[in-house]
Amino acid sequence: MKLKYIAFAVTVFLVAASWACGGKTEEEVIVETIHTIGDYAEDRDFEGIMDYISESYSDDEDRTVEEIGDLLADNIEKYRGIVVNILGTQISELEPTRAKLETEVAFSSGAAQLFRKAVRYSGRVYRFNVELVKENEKWRVQYASWDTVSEREMMPKSRKIMKELFPDK
16 A cells, blocks of 8 residues: 555656656746847848747737738848847736737847947837737737837836846946
């Protein structure tokens, strides 16, 4: 009888250990997705960004996936040396195939990209309200709205990250 309890306890321990050592949580995958989109923006990789936009995309300006693609392409062409600093991200809703979040992003651009990367200079900070949908095991942006935010309007986590990036600011 004791052997049966020991076997059960060992099984529970192994299952718990495998969960603890398992893969990333959905929250981690979502935050990683946001960072990946930012990396593609810095690399001016239009196709990479568009791979994270759902075919059913819409936004607060009633843009379609084609129209957001045109807007992205225009900005990639217009702005050289894009620097993206992902600040705070808060996930407010998470379901198996849907998620809602807010993320704050500091953008800057111009010819001095290497200098800005070295000193982490930031231009404007935007707050994005994003709805993601999981399509073919990949989180994609289905809806987005955004606006600029001042330092005092930023999430506490974003302010903390900004202080780390720009200690003299």
